[in-house]
Amino acid sequence: MKHNRHRHLLTLFLIAIGLMAATVGVTQAESWPGMEKAIQNWNGPREVTLRSDLEDPLGSSEVQNLLELFLAEGFRPTLAGPGTTVKEGLILDLRDSAGGRVAILSKAGTGQILALDRQAARPLQKPMSDTSPAVDSAMISTESVEPAPLPSPAATLPANLSEHPLELSWEAKQIALAGTASEETPILALLTDDALHLVRAEGGTVVLLDTWSPGLDSGHALRVGAGDIDGDGKREIAAVWAEDVKGIYQGTDSRPHAWIFSVSKGKLAPLSQDLEGFLRVMNDRLLWQRRGTYVPFAGPVLSVDRDGGKFQVGSQPVWPEGRNLYAMTTLPQGTRALFWTDDSHLVLGSIKEQGGKELVADLGTVSHPSVAVPLRETEYRSGLEKEDRINERNVPLPRRILMSKDEQVFTLVRGRSEGLPLVGTPAGQDMVAEIAVVPEGLTLERPFPGVESFILDFTLLPRAGRTDVLLLLNDRPDGSGKSRLLVQSPH
Amino acid sequence: MKRLLCVFLLVMVGSFFLAGTAFAEISFFGTAKIKPTWYSNFDFNNDKNDALIVNEAGLTKGQHVRAELRLGWKASGEKWKVMMIAEVDSIMEKDNADRSFYVLAADDNGKERQPNTGAEFGIERCEFTYSFLPQLELESGWNIRFLDIKTGGLLYGDDHPFVGFRGKITDSTNYEVLYIPIQNRIALKSEGPFDDKDHNDWEVYTAKLNYSFGKMEDTPPDSPFYANRSFGLTVSPFFAYSDNNSWNCDLQYYGLEVTGQTGPIKPYFEIVLNHGDFDDNRDIKSWAMFGGVELPVNKAFNPYVAFRFTQGDDDSSDNDVEGWVGITDIGRFTGLLGMDGNILGEDLGQSYGATLYSYSPERALSTNRYGGISNNGSGDNPGQKLLAIGSRGDLSGILQGLLYKTQAFFIWYDETDNLTNAKDPGKKVDDYAGTTVDVQLLYAFSKNFSIDYIFSTFIPGKGQEDVQDANDPAFVNMLTMAWSY
Numbered sequence: 001m002k003h004n005r006h007r008h009l010l011t012l013f014l015i016a017i018g019l020m021a022a023t024v025g026v027t028q029a030e031s032w033p034g035m036e037k038a039i040q041n042w043n044g045p046r047e048v049t050l051r052s053d054l055e056d057p058l059g060s061s062e063v064q065n066l067l068e069l070f071l072a073e074g075f076r077p078t079l080a081g082p083g084t085t086v087k088e089g090l091i092l093d094l095r096d097s098a099g100g101r102v103a104i105l106s107k108a109g110t111g112q113i114l115a116l117d118r119q120a121a122r123p124l125q126k127p128m129s130d131t132s133p134a135v136d137s138a139m140i141s142t143e144s145v146e147p148a149p150l151p152s153p154a155a156t157l158p159a160n161l162s163e164h165p166l167e168l169s170w171e172a173k174q175i176a177l178a179g180t181a182s183e184e185t186p187i188l189a190l191l192t193d194d195a196l197h198l199v200r201a202e203g204g205t206v207v208l209l210d211t212w213s214p215g216l217d218s219g220h221a222l223r224v225g226a227g228d229i230d231g232d233g234k235r236e237i238a239a240v241w242a243e244d245v246k247g248i249y250q251g252t253d254s255r256p257h258a259w260i261f262s263v264s265k266g267k268l269a270p271l272s273q274d275l276e277g278f279l280r281v282m283n284d285r286l287l288w289q290r291r292g293t294y295v296p297f298a299g300p301v302l303s304v305d306r307d308g309g310k311f312q313v314g315s316q317p318v319w320p321e322g323r324n325l326y327a328m329t330t331l332p333q334g335t336r337a338l339f340w341t342d343d344s345h346l347v348l349g350s351i352k353e354q355g356g357k358e359l360v361a362d363l364g365t366v367s368h369p370s371v372a373v374p375l376r377e378t379e380y381r382s383g384l385e386k387e388d389r390i391n392e393r394n395v396p397l398p399r400r401i402l403m404s405k406d407e408q409v410f411t412l413v414r415g416r417s418e419g420l421p422l423v424g425t426p427a428g429q430d431m432v433a434e435i436a437v438v439p440e441g442l443t444l445e446r447p448f449p450g451v452e453s454f455i456l457d458f459t460l461l462p463r464a465g466r467t468d469v470l471l472l473l474n475d476r477p478d479g480s481g482k483s484r485l486l487v488q489s490p491h
Numbered sequence: 492m493k494r495l496l497c498v499f500l501l502v503m504v505g506s507f508f509l510a511g512t513a514f515a516e517i518s519f520f521g522t523a524k525i526k527p528t529w530y531s532n533f534d535f536n537n538d539k540n541d542a543l544i545v546n547e548a549g550l551t552k553g554q555h556v557r558a559e560l561r562l563g564w565k566a567s568g569e570k571w572k573v574m575m576i577a578e579v580d581s582i583m584e585k586d587n588a589d590r591s592f593y594v595l596a597a598d599d600n601g602k603e604r605q606p607n608t609g610a611e612f613g614i615e616r617c618e619f620t621y622s623f624l625p626q627l628e629l630e631s632g633w634n635i636r637f638l639d640i641k642t643g644g645l646l647y648g649d650d651h652p653f654v655g656f657r658g659k660i661t662d663s664t665n666y667e668v669l670y671i672p673i674q675n676r677i678a679l680k681s682e683g684p685f686d687d688k689d690h691n692d693w694e695v696y697t698a699k700l701n702y703s704f705g706k707m708e709d710t711p712p713d714s715p716f717y718a719n720r721s722f723g724l725t726v727s728p729f730f731a732y733s734d735n736n737s738w739n740c741d742l743q744y745y746g747l748e749v750t751g752q753t754g755p756i757k758p759y760f761e762i763v764l765n766h767g768d769f770d771d772n773r774d775i776k777s778w779a780m781f782g783g784v785e786l787p788v789n790k791a792f793n794p795y796v797a798f799r800f801t802q803g804d805d806d807s808s809d810n811d812v813e814g815w816v817g818i819t820d821i822g823r824f825t826g827l828l829g830m831d832g833n834i835l836g837e838d839l840g841q842s843y844g845a846t847l848y849s850y851s852p853e854r855a856l857s858t859n860r861y862g863g864i865s866n867n868g869s870g871d872n873p874g875q876k877l878l879a880i881g882s883r884g885d886l887s888g889i890l891q892g893l894l895y896k897t898q899a900f901f902i903w904y905d906e907t908d909n910l911t912n913a914k915d916p917g918k919k920v921d922d923y924a925g926t927t928v929d930v931q932l933l934y935a936f937s938k939n940f941s942i943d944y945i946f947s948t949f950i951p952g953k954g955q956e957d958v959q960d961a962n963d964p965a966f967v968n969m970l971t972m973a974w975s976y
Contacts, residue, residue, distance in 0.1 A: 217885075217887035217888045217891060218885075218887040218891045218892070245790040245885050246885050246887070246894055246935070247793075247883055247884070247885065247894060247896075248883065248894045248895070248896050248931060248933050248943070249826070249829065249883070249896070250883075293723075293752070378641075378826075380634070380635035381520065381563070382520065382521075382522060382561055382563050382576050382616065383522075383561070383576075383615075383616065383635065383650075384635060384648070384650075384821075384823075384824040385524075385824075385831045386831055387522050387524060387941075387973045387975045388522060388561075
């Protein structure tokens with residue numbers, strides 16, 4: 001009997017040891033899952049260059065694990081500094097970012113990213129604020145920044161941000177340039193589904209300066225823009241979220257909520273109440289439009305002006321009824337304007353007349369972000385019950401069009417697709433393209449290279465003699481994958 | 492009428508030739524709903540077993556799990572559309588899951604068994620359209636069609652087969668005309684009640700015009716009480732002709748429906764009258780109405796109040812058939828008072844008389860039938876006066892994804908002279924039929940999966956107590972796990 005008990009104990013002990021060993025094995029195998037897959041699929045030269053700004057990369061057990069992986073697959077690893085140029089094989093970049101330790105595997109020469117793995121995220125430099133949307137809410141920041149001047153033509157960005165994407169800790173859906181803390185440090189407004197983040201891109205990392213939450217129970221990010229609206233030499237930020245109100249038998253109804261913020265000393269300060277509509281910054285002017293019951297955009301487009309310390313929606317129409325705030329972009333030449341059609345075509349027309357010359361080019365279809373608008377008539381797709389009905393339609397916001405100081409017009413071209421459901425893989429390239437107005441109409445220029453990632457949004461970075469773009473990239477077109485930043489210069 | 496049907500069919504065939512070989516966009520969609528359900532005491536008597544209860548999956552009672560599994564696909568070209576949905580809808584048990592045929596065709600007593608007991612996919616719904624012009628679109632199939640589901644659902648909403656046309660006359664005006672062959676049956680034997688080729692037919696012809704005016708788009712959706720300048724209404728006159736050879740009668744329905752928004756208030760109004768006769772000259776003449784208002788306060792609280800009326804018959808022995816019977820009373824799926832599984836929308840034919848989908852007690856009697864669900868609505872029914880209060884809303888302030896709807900119905904009979912008092916024989920039945928209370932909570936785990944629970948009870952009033960000689964409450968507890976894609 002006693003003998004049997006010992007055997008049982010021994011069996012339990014062995015099982016426990018086995019489980020522990022299996023757990024450790026699984027943990028180790030899953031430390032760099034993306035790397036493993038990419039290495040196994042790589043058919044090129046078995047050379048890999050490890051570039052790192054870590055003080056003692058070989059002293060890190062994570063790096064040792066990585067090197068073991070490469071050696072096991074027959075690679076010949078080489079150590080190099082962070083800025084080293086590599087022409088052949090693979091490049092493994094190791095960085096410590098706000099989101100944790102990141103390993104990025106890319107192809108030498110083309111820079112194509114093959115894998116990106118991240119170790120446990122380090123705490124952000126500042127936790128998200130849960131401040132209420134009240135105008136006089138106290139804002140918290142651990143970083144102090146001088147009042148943000150407008151980006152100067154001489155402003156530059158960290159070199160590594162323009163070479164490799166920088167992973168973000170947030171699921172950012174929209175981006176705007178809020179200012180610069182110094183000539184080399186842009187301050188960015190990142191819009192997520194539940195907050196506006198003010199961050200500083202610095203030295204290959206993103207430093208969180210401040211966060212403001214609209215306090216919506218269920219919503220999603222719609223649009224963020226920035227510009228010197230009140231002419232004080234500093235940029236204001238306009239942020240718009242949709243609150244998704246649902247009913248069991250009514251479907252979803254997206255209601256826009258919008259605020260205007262100042263940026264001062266690294267803090268966001270609301271300059272308006274909830275304006276309950278859509279906002280857009282265009283040519284340093286702030287425009288507003290309301291949502292309709294059954295249409296996404298209703299009524300005239302109105303200007304938002306500063307009255308004392310607060311911004312308020314004016315009463316005089318800037319554009320007449322029937323215009324869509326995000327679909328029309330006025331051009332500096334006379335009364336001409338660009339229009340997005342419902343089927344994602346770009347048309348050159350006039351402010352008074354929406355029809356005109358269409359750009360003959362496939363610009364792809366961008367479906368996010370969108371607003372859910374109730375249908376006037378319920379569609380009974382497959383029956384009478386609630387799951388069988390369609391009560392709303394999702395209307396994508398027309399994609400962003402930005403104009404540089406020297407009147408170049410840029411927009412996003414969607415060339416990447418997710419592939420077939422379940423079995424497909426993403427393919428194709430997104431890019432930021434320039435729309436040029438010529439006597440014959442519109443032409444499409446491609447000053448920036450395409451990227452094998454979905455461009456969720458972009459903003460312009462004025463540089464000496466040219467305009468760079470800062471891309472907000474994501475693995476998925478709806479922004480639910482990993483978010484990254486990448487700077488591109490024109491060819 | 493037959494000639495008209497032939498013309499319809501020829502036009503439909505021709506339209507498919509006209510469609511040619513255009514490329515098609517094809518998409519698939521579907522739903523899977525598993526519904527653990529408990530029906531209790533539908534006869535209002537704790538001491539007796541309930542009679543059988545019919546729901547979409549078949550005959551059942553007590554505890555059961557219903558599975559409604561649908562796979563749909565649709566294809567469309569520039570002017571044409573085709574949609575079909577295959578469905579299994581069954582009470583879950585071994586004989587209808589993963590089975591299709593039994594070898595043993597007789598039981599131990601030699602009684603013939605149903606040879607095919609499996610639940611197989613069949614075409615539950617289909618629809619085919621071709622648009623000749625914006626003003627003229629041909630439509631056919633069997634899919635959801637309705638005349639008044641947005642308001643009271645007093646007259647018609649169902650998935651009967653149809654052939655018809657619809658179109659947009661102006662930006663604010665559209666129409667639909669339908670031929671609906673609800674029954675087209677002949678006798679299998681050469682003798683019997685249905686030996687005449689038209690004898691058991693029931694055909695319905697409908698027409699509806701929708702005219703919208705006002706400016707609905709002016710509504711700031713977020714602020715019902717703030718600067719709400721909206722005033723938009725849709726006024727819809729409609730007509731139906733019911734050629735009901737099955738019950739040897741024919742009649743016309745004339746109705747008007749109004750929906751829309753006036754300031755912060757959403758009004759719902761409907762009135763329908765019918766007039767016709769049986770072959771033996773009994774006159775059919777009745778009416779029904781519905782009115783309701785919804786006043787959105789905020790996203791969590793949208794209270795409403797409504798009144799539903801169907802006229803009752805005061806004397807089943809006279810030649811005037813005055814009890815209201817629609818073509819399909821579709822109260823269960825109406826916009827304001829509907830709920831997918833509340834007790835009044837289930838089959839209460841064994842007690843109150845409102846059968847599956849219907850809210851009015853059209854089966855409280857079985858005489859002078861002239862329509863209704865399965866053509867079994869009695870023109871001698873007692874009618875209904877229903878006062879409803881309720882609210883619905885989004886509780887994401889408490890828990891993101893949590894939604895609710897709750898309502899209470901206070902129900903009176905319109906006429907009780909045709910009802911028999913079982914409790915106090917010889918005495919007049921009381922007017923108050925009873926009270927229902929519905930509570931539904933839904934939690935959406937994602938866009939594609941949700942779980943909801945319905946608690947619903949019918950507390951019999953003095954009137955039902957008189958009729959049933961019992962007054963125990965009836966209950967529905969229903970859980971729905973729904974996948975949709």
